[in-house]
Amino acid sequence: GAVVSQHPSRVICKSGTSVKIECRSLDFQATTMFWYRQFPKKSLMLMATSNEGSKATYEQGVEKDKFLINHASLTLSTLTVTSAHPEDSSFYICSANQGLAQFFGPGTRLTVL
């Protein structure tokens, strides 16, 4: 099946710094990728839809200036958490579309100290 990778798998950063998370579709091209956030004992919450070559579409309540998404190629989307704070600590998961199917990355655990 289609494979989606994320890098890094874990990151710890100081409050106020920015962190970039990469999402790659390894064996297929994806015009659309999704970014989710997962809190402990909570469901995955869709943050934004990333479209190759155009601006991302953010869900209500998600700050676009804080969570910068760049989908520069058909195999790579990046999520940058700017000026991170402890409340941004979470598990971030991306997925990529191949047709109508979604394939998920393994997730990135972000801890902001």
Added chain:
Amino acid sequence: GDSVTQMEGPVTLSEEAFLTINCTYTATGYPSLFWYVQYPGEGLQLLLKATKADDKGSNKGFEATYRKETTSFHLEKGSVQVSDSAVYFCALSLSQGGSEKLVFGKGMKLTVNP
């Protein structure tokens, strides 16, 4: 709005026990319904799906039937194995500009003991 409610667990079962994970949904229109599974250290994987009422999805011994009258999509397996230990997510999809936007339940952690 559209939402999914599922059993949260965690649940611990013995090998060969019967498994049911309840899932109900609220949606406008006619969504497709999914069960995803997340094994330890891995990403979510599609387990099975159903796209219309009365459809039954099945895979790896798991089954779920799309019940429009009860807005449910309960997951069942007759005899679980240790390798079924994972987190299970019920989800529905909404078409959005040709892409499928997924709405997830909270997930349920299953542990199967030998």
